[in-house]
Amino acid sequence: MALKERLAGTMREPPAIEQPNVFPLSWDVQTKKLEEIWDASQREYWDPAKLSWDTFDPSSYSWEERECIAYWWTLLSVFDASAPPVFAEALIKTYEEHEEDPVRRCFFSITRDEQNHEQMCRLAITKLLDHTDPMTYEPKTELGKKAQLNTKWLFFNGSRYWNGYKKAVPKYSLAVLFSSFLMGEIAAATIFHQMAANCQELIFQEAFKHIGKDEGRHMAICMSLMERDYPNLTDEDKSVITRQIRAGYLFLSAVLFEPPEEFWDLPDDFIEVQRKCEAVSRAAGFGIPEY
Numbered sequence: 088m089a090l091k092e093r094l095a096g097t098m099r100e101p102p103a104i105e106q107p108n109v110f111p112l113s114w115d116v117q118t119k120k121l122e123e124i125w126d127a128s129q130r131e132y133w134d135p136a137k138l139s140w141d142t143f144d145p146s147s148y149s150w151e152e153r154e155c156i157a158y159w160w161t162l163l164s165v166f167d168a169s170a171p172p173v174f175a176e177a178l179i180k181t182y183e184e185h186e187e188d189p190v191r192r193c194f195f196s197i198t199r200d201e202q203n204h205e206q207m208c209r210l211a212i213t214k215l216l217d218h219t220d221p222m223t224y225e226p227k228t229e230l231g232k233k234a235q236l237n238t239k240w241l242f243f244n245g246s247r248y249w250n251g252y253k254k255a256v257p258k259y260s261l262a263v264l265f266s267s268f269l270m271g272e273i274a275a276a277t278i279f280h281q282m283a284a285n286c287q288e289l290i291f292q293e294a295f296k297h298i299g300k301d302e303g304r305h306m307a308i309c310m311s312l313m314e315r316d317y318p319n320l321t322d323e324d325k326s327v328i329t330r331q332i333r334a335g336y337l338f339l340s341a342v343l344f345e346p347p348e349e350f351w352d353l354p355d356d357f358i359e360v361q362r363k364c365e366a367v368s369r370a371a372g373f374g375i376p377e378y
């Protein structure tokens with residue numbers, strides 16, 4: 088590419104850079120707590136492919152059980168497969184805004200962790216179904232067929248939020264943005280610890296222990312940023328944050344509890360089918376918390 092104008096011949100130092108430029112050339116540290124969380128994320132890093140898969144035999148379950156447990160992982164993957172691009176977008180924002188270095192690293196660690204969670208979903212689903220994905224899989228049982236319809240509706244609902252999110256990222260401050268993640272991180276940290284304790288299968292105990300720890304760190308990142316930024320919020324930001332926390336709760340309630348009707352566009356028998364799948368999974372030793 089030819090340069091429009093050669094400045095280097097006319098001045099000794101380059102001119103001031105237009106802001107925001109995407110990256111800072113500095114590594115400012117203000118929030119010590121975030122530095123500690125980053126260190127923990129390096130220590131606690133795990134690889135889903137290296138868990139005890141050799142102890143896991145899907146054929147020890149009936150097809151109905153396999154389809155129901157895979158349904159739960161699919162439910163989780165509707166969220167965990169959307170998390171990497173969501174946090175990657177937020178990571179770019181931390182660079183554009185020249186956030187302090189540990190904030191940039193913490194958002195990088197969340198992006199990396201969430202992709203691990205997505206990979207864990209992939210491994211569990213493909214082994215349980217003996218197929219590449221839950222969407223093109225041909226269900227073998229009646230409940231499996233209904234579960235797949237649930238999946239398709241959930242996926243449709245989840246997809247509706249991406250464009251809205253992309254538009255929101257440049258508009259709001261990081262403080263407002265992470266408030267919408269907060270509910271998810273708190274609830275996720277709780278549910279995965281319960282599942283680690285209630286699952287009989289070793290591979291799932293291992294996965295939920297790791298995922299629970301990761302989500303605990305994500306929650307701590309959100310909390311540290313809140314402590315840093317919330318004392319200086321404008322009134323307008325405050326009211327947006329209240330709405331965001333509620334929206335975050337409603338979005339995640341599909342996996343953490345049950346999807347509320349005013350927010351999720353789902354068929355009438357959705358909850359009934361989901362409860363049946365959860366009951367079958369629970370009876371097969373897959374520890375989904377009780378209603």
Ligand SMILES: [Fe+2]
Nearest residue numbers: 167170201204
């Ligand atoms: Fe996650």
Ligand SMILES: [Fe+2]
Nearest residue numbers: 272275302305
């Ligand atoms: Fe998370």
